[in-house]
Amino acid sequence: MADKIVMEIARYSPESDHEPHFESYEVPVKREWVVLDALNHIKDNVDGSLTYRWSCRMGICGSCGMMVNGEPKLTCATFLSSYARNGNKIRVEPLRYFPVIRDLVTEIGGFMEKLKKAKPWLMRASNDQLTEGTYLQTPEQLDRYKQFSMCINCTLCYAACPVTGLDPVFIGPAALALAQRYNMDSRDQGAAERTATLAHPEGVWGCTFVGECTRVCPKHVDPAGAIQQYKIAAVMDWLKSFVTPRGRDAGSQAGND
Amino acid sequence: MATSPLQPWGESVEASSHDVLLIGGGAAGLRAAIAAAEVNPKLNIAVVSKVYPMRSHTVSAEGGAAGVAKPDDSLDEHAYDTISGGDWLSDQDAVEAFVAEAPQELAQLERWGCPWNREPDGHIAVRAFGGMKKMRTWFAADKTGFHMLHTLFQTTLKYQPISRYDEWFVTKLLVDDGVVRGVVAIELMSGRIQAILAKAVILCTGGCGRVFPFTTNANIKSGDGMALAFRAGAPLKDMEFVQYHPTGLPFTGILITEAARAEGGYMLNKDGYRYLQDYNLGKPEPKPVLRCMELGPRDRLSQAFVHEHHKGRTMETPYGPVVHLDLRHLGEKLINAKLPFVRELCQKYQSIDPVRELIPVRPVVHYMMGGVSTDINGATPLHGLYAAGEVACVSLNGANRLGSNSLPECLVFGNRAGKAAAEFASSHGLGNGAVMAQAADEESRLKSEFLHKTGGRERIATIRTEMQSTVEQSVGIYREEASLRAGLHKMMELQERYQDITLDDRSHTFNTELESALELGFMLDVAQSMVASAMHRTESRGAHQRTDFAMRNDEKFLAHSLLYRNFDGSARVEYSPVTITRWPPGERVYGQHAQHPDAKAVQRVS
Ligand SMILES: Cc1cc2nc3c(=O)[nH]c(=O)nc-3n(C[C@H](O)[C@H](O)[C@H](O)COP(=O)(O)OP(=O)(O)OC[C@H]3O[C@@H](n4cnc5c(N)ncnc54)[C@H](O)[C@@H]3O)c2cc1C
Ligand code: SF4
Ligand code: FES
Numbered sequence: 078m079a080d081k082i083v084m085e086i087a088r089y090s091p092e093s094d095h096e097p098h099f100e101s102y103e104v105p106v107k108r109e110w111v112v113l114d115a116l117n118h119i120k121d122n123v124d125g126s127l128t129y130r131w132s133c134r135m136g137i138c139g140s141c142g143m144m145v146n147g148e149p150k151l152t153c154a155t156f157l158s159s160y161a162r163n164g165n166k167i168r169v170e171p172l173r174y175f176p177v178i179r180d181l182v183t184e185i186g187g188f189m190e191k192l193k194k195a196k197p198w199l200m201r202a203s204n205d206q207l208t209e210g211t212y213l214q215t216p217e218q219l220d221r222y223k224q225f226s227m228c229i230n231c232t233l234c235y236a237a238c239p240v241t242g243l244d245p246v247f248i249g250p251a252a253l254a255l256a257q258r259y260n261m262d263s264r265d266q267g268a269a270e271r272t273a274t275l276a277h278p279e280g281v282w283g284c285t286f287v288g289e290c291t292r293v294c295p296k297h298v299d300p301a302g303a304i305q306q307y308k309i310a311a312v313m314d315w316l317k318s319f320v321t322p323r324g325r326d327a328g329s330q331a332g333n334d
Numbered sequence: 335m336a337t338s339p340l341q342p343w344g345e346s347v348e349a350s351s352h353d354v355l356l357i358g359g360g361a362a363g364l365r366a367a368i369a370a371a372e373v374n375p376k377l378n379i380a381v382v383s384k385v386y387p388m389r390s391h392t393v394s395a396e397g398g399a400a401g402v403a404k405p406d407d408s409l410d411e412h413a414y415d416t417i418s419g420g421d422w423l424s425d426q427d428a429v430e431a432f433v434a435e436a437p438q439e440l441a442q443l444e445r446w447g448c449p450w451n452r453e454p455d456g457h458i459a460v461r462a463f464g465g466m467k468k469m470r471t472w473f474a475a476d477k478t479g480f481h482m483l484h485t486l487f488q489t490t491l492k493y494q495p496i497s498r499y500d501e502w503f504v505t506k507l508l509v510d511d512g513v514v515r516g517v518v519a520i521e522l523m524s525g526r527i528q529a530i531l532a533k534a535v536i537l538c539t540g541g542c543g544r545v546f547p548f549t550t551n552a553n554i555k556s557g558d559g560m561a562l563a564f565r566a567g568a569p570l571k572d573m574e575f576v577q578y579h580p581t582g583l584p585f586t587g588i589l590i591t592e593a594a595r596a597e598g599g600y601m602l603n604k605d606g607y608r609y610l611q612d613y614n615l616g617k618p619e620p621k622p623v624l625r626c627m628e629l630g631p632r633d634r635l636s637q638a639f640v641h642e643h644h645k646g647r648t649m650e651t652p653y654g655p656v657v658h659l660d661l662r663h664l665g666e667k668l669i670n671a672k673l674p675f676v677r678e679l680c681q682k683y684q685s686i687d688p689v690r691e692l693i694p695v696r697p698v699v700h701y702m703m704g705g706v707s708t709d710i711n712g713a714t715p716l717h718g719l720y721a722a723g724e725v726a727c728v729s730l731n732g733a734n735r736l737g738s739n740s741l742p743e744c745l746v747f748g749n750r751a752g753k754a755a756a757e758f759a760s761s762h763g764l765g766n767g768a769v770m771a772q773a774a775d776e777e778s779r780l781k782s783e784f785l786h787k788t789g790g791r792e793r794i795a796t797i798r799t800e801m802q803s804t805v806e807q808s809v810g811i812y813r814e815e816a817s818l819r820a821g822l823h824k825m826m827e828l829q830e831r832y833q834d835i836t837l838d839d840r841s842h843t844f845n846t847e848l849e850s851a852l853e854l855g856f857m858l859d860v861a862q863s864m865v866a867s868a869m870h871r872t873e874s875r876g877a878h879q880r881t882d883f884a885m886r887n888d889e890k891f892l893a894h895s896l897l898y899r900n901f902d903g904s905a906r907v908e909y910s911p912v913t914i915t916r917w918p919p920g921e922r923v924y925g926q927h928a929q930h931p932d933a934k935a936v937q938r939v940s
Contacts, residue, residue, distance in 0.1 A: 090841055090843060091843055092843055109585045109586070109683075120847075121794075121795035124838055125794065125838035125850075126838045126841070128839075128845075128846050129846070130846075131553060132391070132552040132554045133389075133391070133393065133552040134588075135394060135683070137394055137480055138393050138394070139388070139389060140386075140389050179843045182844050184523075192488075193491050197488040197491065198446070198447065198488050198489050198491060199445070199446055199489075209438070209441065211441045211444040211445065211450075211457075211458055212444065213455070213456030214456050215452060215455070215456045216452050216453075219449055219452055222449070226449050226481065226484070227477075229388075229480070262449075264447065265447070
């Protein structure tokens with residue numbers, strides 16, 4: 078492990094630049110340091126104008142995603158030492174496919190809208206709602222959606238997804254996984270309503286099943302798996318519509334047992 | 335964004351207005367927003383947050399949330415644990431309201447979809463927690479705060495009346511003749527400075543762990559709301575009470591949740607000895623025993639560490655002395671089921687696997703018991719200003735918070751404050767816009783002192799680092815007159831040098847350096863208030879331990895400290911009595927002999 082490493086960091090300010098450029102900084106490599114620590118080192122001691130988001134430094138708030146040597150990564154969970162071989166450099170850029178506000182900060186307003194489109198809240202028929210106490214849910218029922226509830230909204234999967242790259246309207250992996258998180262929840266009865274938005278071409282059918290989202294996800298959410306489940310469920314629904322009165326059973330397979 | 339017409343008063347600063355304005359989108363802020371929306375669906379409610387709400391620090395909370403859930407438990411027992419845990423500084427009316435409403439709030443979160451862990455029959459599972467005599471801590475694996483926050487955030491999306499100012503940074507409260515009328519905030523993306531007016535404002539800005547060098551707290555926890563309220567004339571209560579959590583990872587300060595001990599982890603010194611048995615916390619048993627040993631309260635465990643260190647029984651590392659947390663005997667299966675995040679954090683950040691290896695840990699600053707003084711409905715002494723969550727001091731936590739009481743505190747008092755503020759907003763107006771002149775002044779201040787400032791030599795990071803080490807030296811686990819005095823002097827010096835800071839970044843777009851500078855200004859005020867309050871309390875109670883006044887002194891200090899800012903900028907400390915309802919001050923006893931008759935070894939759930 079080298080004791081210093083050069084970081085090439087994408088810099089861009091709409092107030093002074095036409096397009097992003099790279100600037101290089103040499104930083105010390107310490108065993109405990111993650112890429113984010115090196116950015117903080119630069120900001121504190123070298124250039125206070127370096128701009129990026131971070132907060133928890135423990136991989137849970139989802140703020141610090143960036144491209145590190147071309148891969149979407151949480152910079153607070155990516156160790157400097159893993160890049161510090163002889164002469165290696167680290168290239169840090171904003172997450173791909175998002176508009177850049179400044180330096181390493183991307184604009185995620187569109188992503189936030191997509192999350193909302195998934196209608197990520199528990200829905201019950203109005204005559205079937207508890208107003209006190211709790212619903213029952215067995216550990217097995219919990220396990221069916223638990224994985225999809227682990228998303229920290231870090232947007233790494235969007236930076237990995239070639240479809241979101243080509244088609245910004247595509248609702249994308251995390252939002253689809255989130256919809257599926259509720260659809261698979263034994264307490265929820267909103268699958269049919271969610272399907273209405275997600276069955277659009279920009280919904281689940283936008284996915285060409287590249288699987289990159291699942292590969293880069295730092296929380297093992299497996300959005301690709303969620304999308305696959307969703308597609309199968311949607312096809313089943315469509316098939317069923319031939320044998321049952323239309324619409325009646327829509328979404329029933331999605332976990333309301 | 336659903337705002338009312340801009341520029342109603344023709345001043346240079348733009349303004350938007352709402353009925354109820356939440357500052358903060360953590361558990362407290364989001365809960366309060368929903369409560370306000372439910373009181374009166376016609377109200378126009380907005381949440382301002384310097385980070386997207388689901389990034390708020392609540393997301394890091396791990397262990398769980400306490401609320402009586404099982405037939406063997408009672409509200410009185412939860413109340414007693416909280417009050418004795420807080421060394422009798424809690425206001426007992428607040429505690430009684432809290433224990434009664436916490437179970438309802440946790441159930442409400444369940445009905446909104448929170449994925450609580452379950453028993454095999456589908457009922458909510460609970461786990462043991464430090465200082466609690468019964469198992470009553472609801473949990474979602476060891477990512478409780480994460481699941482609570484995401485559930486709350488996702489639920490707010492269905493409420494039309496709730497709009498958001500994401501990544502807006504509040505710099506000032508606008509006060510007209512003792513009534514709070516709104517705030518000034520910077521939109522980070524554009525750098526636009528704007529007034530956001532409101533009939534009622536609720537501060538839910540969280541804690542201030544970042545004033546210390548070594549903390550579990552996220553970067554955003556800089557005590558902004560405490561300083562905002564203090565500057566606006568509201569008193570800060572019990573600021574001398576800072577919680578150290580006994581088990582942080584060295585270097586990063588990442589928390590290893592108390593749930594690790596509740597599931598049966600041991601604390602070992604360098605000889606592999608369960609040293610807590612030497613500190614009046616009971617006898618070691620193979621299985622965890624409630625309110626004993628590793629399940630004692632945090633203040634006692636952190637203090638025991640200091641003594642072990644003085645006895646030479648800790649281990650040295652480049653990042654300070656440590657002891658060990660031993661989970662190996664729990665086995666891989668239990669660790670994966672109940673403590674997966676602990677394992678992930680240890681593997682990722684410490685390169686060790688707790689299934690096979692000992693975890694090095696040391697006490698780490700974790701939580702602020704003190705905060706903006708409020709009544710039981712979250713109202714501060716300033717009209718129109720409410721506070722809830724870690725920023726507030728109700729006071730529920732007294733001199734030492736019990737683990738897993740603060741997430742439900744955010745819910746219970748977030749709900750109460752949201753309702754109270756909604757009622758206030760339903761019967762009061764927006765004011766006549768007199769505060770717009772103040773807003774214009776604030777805009778000029780931000781420009782002249784930061785963005786357009788010439789000269790200045792001090793770097794933000796230098797002052798921040800010096801502040802942090804001063805705070806650690808003067809209001810660490812043990813305190814005494816000389817170091818407190820030295821701390822106050824140093825703080826005054828730092829306040830002066832802060833006037834001389836300079837920014838590298840003068841641009842408007844997402845200026846995080848400006849944000850850091852403003853946060854540093856808030857932290858300096860908060861740090862100073864801690865040191866001043868600690869100096870005046872010449873007794874030892876809970877997390878406030880004075881080596882020069884080692885005993886609790888109920889005669890003089892069964893009282894909350896209230897720190898006010900004077901007009902000339904100086905501060906004064908006053909005291910107000912603690913509310914005692916049914917539990918007169920007693921001795922805090924932990925260990926087997928202190929047990930309630932039916933306390934028994936922890937049985938594992940599921
Ligand atoms: C690692 C860790 C683990 C924990 N585990 C537990 C646990 O298991 N059980 C438990 O009960 N408690 C736990 N706690 C404590 C608990 O998590 C916190 O006390 C609680 O989450 C605080 O919530 P809050 O809503 O008050 O504030 P936060 O969640 O901190 O939210 C603060 C909000 O205010 C906003 N804000 C702040 N300043 C400004 C400003 N100037 N302008 C605009 N917006 C601003 C922020 O953007 C954020 O949205 C833990 C704490 C830590 C650090
Ligand atoms: S699915 Fe994974 S990669 Fe995508 S936003 Fe969620 S946590 Fe991040
Ligand atoms: S800083 Fe929170 S995920 Fe990296």
